[in-house]
Amino acid sequence: xxxxxxxxxxxxxxxxxxxxxxxxxxxxxxxxxxxxxxxxxxxxxxxxxxxxxxxxxxxxxxxxxxxxxxxxxxxxxxxxxxxxxxxxxxxxxxxxxxxxxxxxxxxxxxxxxxxxxxxxxxxxxxxxxxxxxxxxxxxxxxxxxxxxxxxxxxxxxxxxxxxxxxxxxxxxxxxxxxxxxxxxxxxxxxxxxxxxxxxxxxxxxxxxxxxxxxxxxxxxxxxxxxxxxxxxxxxxxxxxxxxxxxxxxxxxxx
Amino acid sequence: xxxxxxxxxxxxxxxxxxxxxxxxxxxxxxxxxxxxxxxxxxxxxxxxxxxxxxxxxxxxxxxxxxxxxxxxxxx
Numbered sequence: 001x002x003x004x005x006x007x008x009x010x011x012x013x014x015x016x017x018x019x020x021x022x023x024x025x026x027x028x029x030x031x032x033x034x035x036x037x038x039x040x041x042x043x044x045x046x047x048x049x050x051x052x053x054x055x056x057x058x059x060x061x062x063x064x065x066x067x068x069x070x071x072x073x074x075x076x077x078x079x080x081x082x083x084x085x086x087x088x089x090x091x092x093x094x095x096x097x098x099x100x101x102x103x104x105x106x107x108x109x110x111x112x113x114x115x116x117x118x119x120x121x122x123x124x125x126x127x128x129x130x131x132x133x134x135x136x137x138x139x140x141x142x143x144x145x146x147x148x149x150x151x152x153x154x155x156x157x158x159x160x161x162x163x164x165x166x167x168x169x170x171x172x173x174x175x176x177x178x179x180x181x182x183x184x185x186x187x188x189x190x191x192x193x194x195x196x197x198x199x200x201x202x203x204x205x206x207x208x209x210x211x212x213x214x215x216x217x218x219x220x221x222x223x224x225x226x227x228x229x230x231x232x233x234x235x236x237x238x239x240x241x242x243x244x245x246x247x248x249x250x251x252x253x254x
Numbered sequence: 255x256x257x258x259x260x261x262x263x264x265x266x267x268x269x270x271x272x273x274x275x276x277x278x279x280x281x282x283x284x285x286x287x288x289x290x291x292x293x294x295x296x297x298x299x300x301x302x303x304x305x306x307x308x309x310x311x312x313x314x315x316x317x318x319x320x321x322x323x324x325x326x327x328x329x
Contacts, residue, residue: 019317022282030275030310037268044261084318138267 004111007102011119020085020123028127031078032134036142038073039065063143064218067151070135071158071215074128079162082127083169087182089116090170094177100254113174113246120166128159153224154214157231161210164234165190167241174245174252207234276309283313292322 015021042065043058093099099112132155139145165186172185193208203209209230216222262269283305291298301320304312 023314023317026275026279027310027314030272033268033272041265081314
């Protein structure tokens with residue numbers, strides 16, 4: 001077994017032992033179920049809580065409502081929990097000094113970062129697929145999905161944005177060697193993106209568009225072509241952050 | 255009464271998996287809390303209450319922040 005896969009296996013075992021696999025599966029299935037559930041139950045709840053005699057003309061929920069819930073819950077709750085779960089990937093090892101032994105035995109430093117990134121990548125894919133497939137199945141079961149456009153492409157945008165945030169967290173986590181450092185960097189990055197988004201012109205390239213665009217994509221207000229530049233910018237910065245992490249870790253004193 | 259039952263039946267495909275996940279997670283966390291009596295902060299009673307009475311978020315907080323290390327060191 002090559003050192004890279006060996007280290008990946010170690011990461012995997014660690015994540016299972018620290019209940020990350022369990023929590024990821026549980027939380028993201030729950031989010032997946034909650035999306036269509038919230039969409040379906042909201043009109044019924046409103047009717048029950050309104051005072052007697054109030055006439056409410058709430059439209060029947062549609063597939064669009066279910067997907068709007070997806071774009072509300074998944075990036076907010078899901079992404080936040082995911083970042084929280086995986087924000088200690090590097091700092092834990094740096095704080096405890098567990099990497100020193102492996103590195104002195106000849107493990108390449110870039111292996112550490114790329115394997116950790118691959119693990120986070122795999123987990124994020126798992127989390128995304130779980131939520132997406134569950135929401136998709138429920139929505140297809142209850143509603144007619146032909147009214148929503150670009151379901152897969154829109155969801156893919158959120159997936160890419162999550163990947164970018166994870167990479168930023170990994171960089172911050174390695175750079176500051178503390179769990180809070182990684183979280184802080186991520187929060188700062190998100191706030192920066194939101195500040196940039198104040199300027200309307202930035203919508204053509206701001207990666208945040210990958211998060212705010214998809215709901216409009218479903219209704220056809222945003223065409224997939226407009227997502228290309230934000231996507232490329234997101235992928236570019238992802239690579240920059242990944243390379244930055246590797247280069248920084250190569251020189252880091254342990 | 256009849257309409258309530260209809261309503262319940264309509265939402266059953268949602269309620270069953272959510273309830274299963276919720277109880278499963280709560281029971282799993284309780285077992286874990288009792289078998290690993292070392293926590294980063296707080297005591298056993300506090301964690302049991304959190305895990306049992308705060309749905310989803312309680313066990314999540316326990317596993318992320320409250321769980322002690324495997325070797326039993328208390329930080």
